[in-house]
Amino acid sequence: SPVIKVAAAQVGPVHLTSTKEEVLERLLILFYTAVAQGAQIVVFPELTLTTFFPRHMFPNGPELDKFFEKGDIAESSLMKPLFDAAAEKKVDFYFGYAELTSDGKHYNSSFYYSAALGKIISRYRKVHLPGTFEPFTKPDAINQLEKRYFLPGDLPFDAFRAPGLIKGAVKGGQSVDGSTIGKGDPILGQLICNDRRWPEPWRVYGLQGMELMLIGYNTTSHSPELWGSRKPMTLEEEYKEVMFHHKLVMQANSYGNSCFSVCAARAGADDGKWGMIGGSCIIDPQGHIIAEANTDDDEVVVAEIDLEDCRQGKEKIFDFDRHRRTEHYGRIVEQ
Numbered sequence: 001s002p003v004i005k006v007a008a009a010q011v012g013p014v015h016l017t018s019t020k021e022e023v024l025e026r027l028l029i030l031f032y033t034a035v036a037q038g039a040q041i042v043v044f045p046e047l048t049l050t051t052f053f054p055r056h057m058f059p060n061g062p063e064l065d066k067f068f069e070k071g072d073i074a075e076s077s078l079m080k081p082l083f084d085a086a087a088e089k090k091v092d093f094y095f096g097y098a099e100l101t102s103d104g105k106h107y108n109s110s111f112y113y114s115a116a117l118g119k120i121i122s123r124y125r126k127v128h129l130p131g132t133f134e135p136f137t138k139p140d141a142i143n144q145l146e147k148r149y150f151l152p153g154d155l156p157f158d159a160f161r162a163p164g165l166i167k168g169a170v171k172g173g174q175s176v177d178g179s180t181i182g183k184g185d186p187i188l189g190q191l192i193c194n195d196r197r198w199p200e201p202w203r204v205y206g207l208q209g210m211e212l213m214l215i216g217y218n219t220t221s222h223s224p225e226l227w228g229s230r231k232p233m234t235l236e237e238e239y240k241e242v243m244f245h246h247k248l249v250m251q252a253n254s255y256g257n258s259c260f261s262v263c264a265a266r267a268g269a270d271d272g273k274w275g276m277i278g279g280s281c282i283i284d285p286q287g288h289i290i291a292e293a294n295t296d297d298d299e300v301v302v303a304e305i306d307l308e309d310c311r312q313g314k315e316k317i318f319d320f321d322r323h324r325r326t327e328h329y330g331r332i333v334e335q
């Protein structure tokens, strides 16, 4: 059956003073650790190379742009050791980074590198940007300036097939019984952090038969201004609530689209004080967490997944062709 091994590479604290080269060394260790456990796809977090800089206010210009990768990341000399490792080990990876295009546009981006094809085969730019454009005036509020630093993504939620992962995959994905599920090269989707809370992108991918969703994220454990709870909470209560919502959306959307999902977090306290929730995990199409991180540090989470398990939901309760009633869904796309 169509079984593949997938990994989430969780990344612990990254400080304002951490260099991208130091981070990349840690990523290579995570990558080789995942490879040693047989992983065929490794998922890295959102904005993997730096601290979560949208918590800080920087003026436009070089002070901000140093967090970004300029031009095509496929050509980046910084990233070359990771691309080389993936090519040599024949292992695919998803990677989140801050993108500065050659024509000066800033995006919160990710890509999927296929080792079988030796190149990036899918690119994505985060669509749902949380936070505010202006920093908070309250002095101890924690900022989330993604609306200031990034443009909303301009690429479609295009599912894609990743070749070379499943022995005997049927070309084009059609099996003798006419089903595509688990027969062809796996159908993948990618999102970034806050996108995972919105059912719409999951469904757009789900409608394309997506079997495996890949997501990197940076979720702050303490951010009362942005979460907006009416009830005062201790730090511990807030952390639990934020973790609950993270798992809730991952599990519910995996179930509702009958797909596996892998999500990789930034974790721990950046600069010893900015807490990130961690909670990297792998989820099956029935919504169960089948593997999860148990530290707040660099950690690899691995699981074997059988894409035939997507069949139950896709052919029964969530058989979209038979059960969706699109005549009632118009409001979803009204402005």
Ligand code: CDT
Residues within 6 Å of the ligand: 046, 130, 131, 144, 192, 193, 194, 195, 197, 217, 218, 219, 220, 223, 226, 227
């Ligand atoms: N990076 C990112 O998108 N984080 C958001 C935080 C929301 S507001 C605190 C998230 O949805 O996890």
